[in-house]
Amino acid sequence: xxxxxxxxxxxxxxxxxxxxxxxxxxxxxxxxxxxxxxxxxxxxxxxxxxxxxxxxxxxxxxxxxxxxxxxxxxxxxxxxxxxxxxxxxxxxxxxxxxxxxxxxxxxxxxxxxxxxxxxxxxxxxxxxxxxxxxxxxxxxxxxxxxxxxxxxxxxxxxxxxxxxxxxxxxxxxxxxxxxxxxxxxxxxxxxxxxxxxxxxxxxxxxxxxxxxxxxxxxxxxxxxxxxxxxxxxxxxxxxxxxxxxxxxxxxxxxxxxxxxxxxxxxxxxxxxxxxxxxxxxxxxxxxxxxxxxxxxxxxxxxxxxxxxxxxxxxxxxxxxxxx
Numbered sequence: 001x002x003x004x005x006x007x008x009x010x011x012x013x014x015x016x017x018x019x020x021x022x023x024x025x026x027x028x029x030x031x032x033x034x035x036x037x038x039x040x041x042x043x044x045x046x047x048x049x050x051x052x053x054x055x056x057x058x059x060x061x062x063x064x065x066x067x068x069x070x071x072x073x074x075x076x077x078x079x080x081x082x083x084x085x086x087x088x089x090x091x092x093x094x095x096x097x098x099x100x101x102x103x104x105x106x107x108x109x110x111x112x113x114x115x116x117x118x119x120x121x122x123x124x125x126x127x128x129x130x131x132x133x134x135x136x137x138x139x140x141x142x143x144x145x146x147x148x149x150x151x152x153x154x155x156x157x158x159x160x161x162x163x164x165x166x167x168x169x170x171x172x173x174x175x176x177x178x179x180x181x182x183x184x185x186x187x188x189x190x191x192x193x194x195x196x197x198x199x200x201x202x203x204x205x206x207x208x209x210x211x212x213x214x215x216x217x218x219x220x221x222x223x224x225x226x227x228x229x230x231x232x233x234x235x236x237x238x239x240x241x242x243x244x245x246x247x248x249x250x251x252x253x254x255x256x257x258x259x260x261x262x263x264x265x266x267x268x269x270x271x272x273x274x275x276x277x278x279x280x281x282x283x284x285x286x287x288x289x290x291x292x293x294x295x296x297x298x299x300x301x302x303x304x305x306x307x308x309x310x311x312x313x314x315x316x317x318x319x320x321x322x323x
Contacts, residue, residue, distance in 0.1 A: 184213030
C-alpha cells in the first residue's frame with residue numbers, strides 16, 4: 001500500500017465532544033447565572049463600565065456626522081425664523097412709528113382746537129370752526145380753501161383767525177367751500193394799531209419778503225414812535241376785524257433821510273404756511289349800527305356854515321350903520 005494512501009487522522013471516536021443540546025443547556029445556564037448575579041450582586045458592573053469607557057470615543061466619533069447635520073438644519077431653521085421675526089419687527093416698528101406720528105398730530109390738533117375753543121369763548125363775535133383742506137391753485141397768490149361755505153353761513157369779507165392771531169379774510173364763498181386770502185397776499189390790507197403807542201396804520205401783504213412772506217406797515221412817518229418788537233393788533237375801524245386781535249410783530253424799522261415815510265417790516269403771528277384748524281368770524285359790520293347817510297352828516301356842517309355866514313352879515317350890517 002503506497003504511503004500517500006495511508007490514513008493519518010485520528011479515529012472518529014476521539015473527535016466526538018459535547019452534544020449541541022448539552023452546549024445549549026450549558027450556555028443557557030451560564031446566561032441565567034450571569035443575569036441573576038448581575039441583578040443581585042452587580043458582578044458585571046465594572047466590566048460594563050470598562051467596556052463603555054473603551055467604546056465611548058468610537059461612539060462619539062460615529063455620532064458627530066449626525067450631530068453636525070442636526071446643527072446645520074437647526075442653524076438654517078433659526079436663520080429663517082430670525083429673518084421672519086426681523087421682517088415682522090420692522091413692519092411693527094413702521095406701524096408704531098405711524099401711530100406715534102398720528103398721535104403727535106392728534107395731540108397737536110387737540111392743542112390747537114383747545115386754544116381755538118378758549119379763544120372762541122373769549123370772543124364776543126359769533127364764530128365757527130373750519131379746516132383748511134388745500135391751497136389755492138394760483139401760485140402767484142397766497143390763498144387757502146376751507147371746508148365751510150355758503151351752506152354753513154360763511155359770508156364774503158368774514159375774518160379768519162387761528163390760535164395765534166389773524167390769518168386772513170374770506171374773499172370768495174362757494175356753496176360748500178370758501179377761499180381765504182392770507183395776510184401776506186399783496187392785495188390784502190389790514191388796519192392795525194400799535195399796542196404800545198396806540199398809533200394806527202395799515203399793514204399790506206408782502207409775499208416776496210422772507211421765506212414765508214411778511215407784512216409791511218406803509219405810510220408811517222419817519223418820526224413815528226415805532227420800535228422793533230412792537231405788537232400790532234387789529235384796530236376795528238374797518239368794520240371787518242374785531243378789535244384787539246393780534247396780527248404781527250415789528251421786525252425792523254428803516255428810516256431814510258431821502259424819504260418821508262419809514263419802511264417797517266412785520267412778521268405775521270398766525271401760521272400762514274401751515275394752518276390747519278381756524279375760526280371764521282362774523283364781520284364786525286354786522287354787529288355795528290348802520291352808518292348814517294351822507295346827507296345827515298353834511299346837514300350839521302351846512303347849518304353851522306349858514307350860522308357863520310349870518311353872523312358875518314350882521315357884523316357887516318352893524319359896521320355899515322356905524323357913524
